[in-house]
Amino acid sequence: MTYLDHAATTPLHPDAIAALNAQFGLVGNANSLHGPGRAARRVVEESREAIAAAFGARPSHVVFTGGGTEADNLAVKGLYWARRAEDPRRTRIVAAKIEHHAVLDALFWLEQHEGAELTWLPVERDGSVRPAALEEALAASAEDVALVTIMWANNEVGTVLPVPELVEIAHRHNVPVHSDAIQAAGHLPVDFTASGLDAMAITGHKLGGPIGVGALLLGRETKLTALQHGGGQERDVRSGTLDTPAIAAFAAAATAARADQPAEFKRLSTLRDRLIEGVLTTIPDAVLSGPPLAEPAPGHAPDRLPGIAHFCFPGCEGDSLLLLLDARGISCSTGSACSAGIAQPSHVLLAMGAGEALARGSLRFSLGRTSTDADVDALLEVLPAVVTRARAAGLS
Amino acid sequence: MSGGVDSAVAAARAVAAGHEVTGVHLALSRNPQSFRTGARGCCTIEDSRDARRAADVIGIPFYVWDMAERFHADVVDDFVAEYAAGRTPNPCLRCNEKIKFAAVLDKARALGFDAVCTGHYARNVDGAGGRRELHRAADPAKDQSYVLGVLDAEQLASSLFPLGDSLKTEVRAEADRLGLAVADKPDSHDVCFIADGDTRRFLAERLGTAPGQIVDSAGAVVGEHQGAYGYTIGQRKGLRIGDPAGDGRPRYVLDISPVTNTVTVGTAEELSVDALEAGHVRWCGPTGDEAFACSVQLRAHGSPVPAEARYDESAGTVNLAFAESVRGIAPGQTAVLYDGTRVIGSATITATRKATAGAVNTGA
Numbered sequence: 175m176t177y178l179d180h181a182a183t184t185p186l187h188p189d190a191i192a193a194l195n196a197q198f199g200l201v202g203n204a205n206s207l208h209g210p211g212r213a214a215r216r217v218v219e220e221s222r223e224a225i226a227a228a229f230g231a232r233p234s235h236v237v238f239t240g241g242g243t244e245a246d247n248l249a250v251k252g253l254y255w256a257r258r259a260e261d262p263r264r265t266r267i268v269a270a271k272i273e274h275h276a277v278l279d280a281l282f283w284l285e286q287h288e289g290a291e292l293t294w295l296p297v298e299r300d301g302s303v304r305p306a307a308l309e310e311a312l313a314a315s316a317e318d319v320a321l322v323t324i325m326w327a328n329n330e331v332g333t334v335l336p337v338p339e340l341v342e343i344a345h346r347h348n349v350p351v352h353s354d355a356i357q358a359a360g361h362l363p364v365d366f367t368a369s370g371l372d373a374m375a376i377t378g379h380k381l382g383g384p385i386g387v388g389a390l391l392l393g394r395e396t397k398l399t400a401l402q403h404g405g406g407q408e409r410d411v412r413s414g415t416l417d418t419p420a421i422a423a424f425a426a427a428a429t430a431a432r433a434d435q436p437a438e439f440k441r442l443s444t445l446r447d448r449l450i451e452g453v454l455t456t457i458p459d460a461v462l463s464g465p466p467l468a469e470p471a472p473g474h475a476p477d478r479l480p481g482i483a484h485f486c487f488p489g490c491e492g493d494s495l496l497l498l499l500d501a502r503g504i505s506c507s508t509g510s511a512c513s514a515g516i517a518q519p520s521h522v523l524l525a526m527g528a529g530e531a532l533a534r535g536s537l538r539f540s541l542g543r544t545s546t547d548a549d550v551d552a553l554l555e556v557l558p559a560v561v562t563r564a565r566a567a568g569l570s
Numbered sequence: 571m572s573g574g575v576d577s578a579v580a581a582a583r584a585v586a587a588g589h590e591v592t593g594v595h596l597a598l599s600r601n602p603q604s605f606r607t608g609a610r611g612c613c614t615i616e617d618s619r620d621a622r623r624a625a626d627v628i629g630i631p632f633y634v635w636d637m638a639e640r641f642h643a644d645v646v647d648d649f650v651a652e653y654a655a656g657r658t659p660n661p662c663l664r665c666n667e668k669i670k671f672a673a674v675l676d677k678a679r680a681l682g683f684d685a686v687c688t689g690h691y692a693r694n695v696d697g698a699g700g701r702r703e704l705h706r707a708a709d710p711a712k713d714q715s716y717v718l719g720v721l722d723a724e725q726l727a728s729s730l731f732p733l734g735d736s737l738k739t740e741v742r743a744e745a746d747r748l749g750l751a752v753a754d755k756p757d758s759h760d761v762c763f764i765a766d767g768d769t770r771r772f773l774a775e776r777l778g779t780a781p782g783q784i785v786d787s788a789g790a791v792v793g794e795h796q797g798a799y800g801y802t803i804g805q806r807k808g809l810r811i812g813d814p815a816g817d818g819r820p821r822y823v824l825d826i827s828p829v830t831n832t833v834t835v836g837t838a839e840e841l842s843v844d845a846l847e848a849g850h851v852r853w854c855g856p857t858g859d860e861a862f863a864c865s866v867q868l869r870a871h872g873s874p875v876p877a878e879a880r881y882d883e884s885a886g887t888v889n890l891a892f893a894e895s896v897r898g899i900a901p902g903q904t905a906v907l908y909d910g911t912r913v914i915g916s917a918t919i920t921a922t923r924k925a926t927a928g929a930v931n932t933g934a
Binding site: 493494497498500501563564566567568 | 592631633635677680681682
């Protein structure tokens with residue numbers, strides 16, 4: 175089995191499995207005042223410290239959630255409502271159409287039901303957003319802007335966005351910024367404090383932790399309207415009994431990812447580049463999505479994620495390619511896992527200016543901690559014949 | 571795999587027979603969020619899930635193929651257009667002809683598959699001379715050879731119908747033994763894309779109301795209608811014309827004329843037809859002889875009647891002359907020709923000849 179879909183979810187890190195096992199036999203609600211409760215609480219707080227350390231934050235910044243989608247919804251809706259409550263003029267939200275559905279759909283919902291006005295930043299062909307574009311969007315009027323939301327790195331094509339620069343611009347206009355860092359956390363040096371962000375969403379299962387736990391890193395003074403009300407946990411921002419085992423596993427995975435990040439970045443980038451070169455050589459009309467391959471300039475952040483290689487195969491339907499590879503034991507994705515099963519062209523590719531026909535023939539290969547040269551070899555061996563057959567099947 | 575018990579058991583039998591099987595659910599609805607209750611409608615999210623769970627239990631890969639746009643263009647739009655033209659379509663045949671054994675089969679073959687397997691009740695066997703033959707199913711109540719009458723020889727050669735020798739009760743029992751949750755799921759009825767079964771309202775929403783006259787065969791006005799498309803030849807119910815001739819006998823729709831927006835009604839005798847002409851001829855095997863005897867089924871659940879067929883290859887038409895008059899034949903319907911249990915072919919009715927008057931009804 176060749177698993178090339180780490181961007182969809184990752185295998186549990188052994189440290190995460192150990193942390194889960196250590197907790198499963200115990201009982202205790204982290205909110206209870208007695209001995210067992212305090213023991214659970216201690217695990218949660220040590221995990222909070224570990225996650226804060228892994229992402230350049232303070233423990234008081236970390237709000238645990240039930241995953242990344244929840245963290246994104248909490249940030250986007252919570253910031254919008256809080257900012258609008260302070261000043262009713264603030265109904266504009268600035269974003270780009272490359273966002274994951276967890277942000278995009280929350281934005282559309284606010285537009286349809288909460289009077290939000292969405293301002294879309296232009297997207298470059300390589301998937302990035304130029305700081306000058308944000309400057310232009312805010313320069314005209316910023317008093318009516320509730321927030322800016324911009325992802326750290328794109329989950330479909332791998333493009334890294336210049337988040338610290340975008341934050342600097344937004345703050346000059348007194349506008350808070352949220353970033354969906356779900357795909358970047360654990361794979362790039364993501365530092366919450368250094369970035370200046372007001373809110374940042376991360377999740378466990380994209381970095382070797384379990385599905386079902388995530389966090390919103392939130393500035394201490396950042397006001398947010400809660401989505402989920404109840405016992406008042408997590409600074410009253412996110413009520414609900416804390417999942418102690420999952421949080422412990424999340425922390426273990428984040429710690430390991432942080433420690434391994436520089437070496438893994440090099441290792442995966444090399445594997446990825448070999449995969450890309452192999453595909454482009456054996457399938458001449460394949461198109462690599464995102465920025466062209468290049469070494470990042472010294473002192474500059476890399477412009478693409480180390481593990482993601484996304485292509486468009488002209489004349490092919492993504493789901494035909496996927497079915498044929500699946501039948502040969504190779505797992506990958508046509509786009510984000512959430513929109514799988516229906517032949518829709520990727521909204522990310524469309525935002526980048528790719529035509530609809532090309533966007534439908536897309537395939538994302540994503541490498542991770544357990545990926546090896548053998549995985550790349552296995553893919554390159556069968557891909558040319560698969561593409562030929564998919565092209566014969568044509569577009570539905 | 572529709573999410574029903576028939577396609578689930580068909581898939582299981584194909585696996586048991588040693589084939590390499592992949593389950594595909596066709597997403598045909600433009601509104602899959604609609605919840606399916608009971609026996610009407612199809613292809614909702616619940617159906618998709620039922621199909622997926624069946625594939626899990628059987629142990630085969632499962633995908634959803636979105637064919638909603640093509641289905642809408644080839645089947646739904648055609649359905650509406652036929653009614654607008656005063657004809658009575660059968661969308662299930664159109665779906666088999668254009669989607670299930672065409673669009674799906676083409677895509678499957680291009681991807682390296684050899685055949686499409688469905689839960690239809692029909693027998694696809696090797697006949698004399700090694701040619702494939704389509705025959706009626708063992709369960710006469712469930713026989714679906716009629717809706718498969720549109721398949722040509724090539725499509726038949728790439729089709730598998732594992733349920734042809736079984737009774738419905740046996741299939742449900744087998745589903746139960748296999749641990750398939752759909753063993754008890756009710757069969758879907760009527761037109762799959764009209765979830766509430768109200769065809770007239772479905773058409774009214776798309777064709778609007780067009781009030782017109784209801785006349786008798788002499789041309790006298792006997793009533794009013796809100797849209798000629800809401801009627802079908804042979805229809806007795808819903809005419810709301812009272813007792814026009816004062817003879818206490820029921821009236822039936824004889825003819826629908828969209829051009830004049832008129833519906834003509836008459837007595838049961840006036841409904842009788844002794845011959846018809848049909849086009850869009852499809853042969854399940856080799857092209858039919860110029861003239862031959864056969865039995866003809868004119869409706870999905872109708873009984874076959876004996877007829878003499880004449881095939882005009884250059885015109886692409888078949889003429890059928892009935893030994894005994896038949897009633898309620900509408901242009902647009904499909905005539906499926908049988909030789910005993912074997913399906914010879916099918917054709918779409920274009921014109922009928924009344925037994926009483928010598929006039930030809932072309933439904934134009």
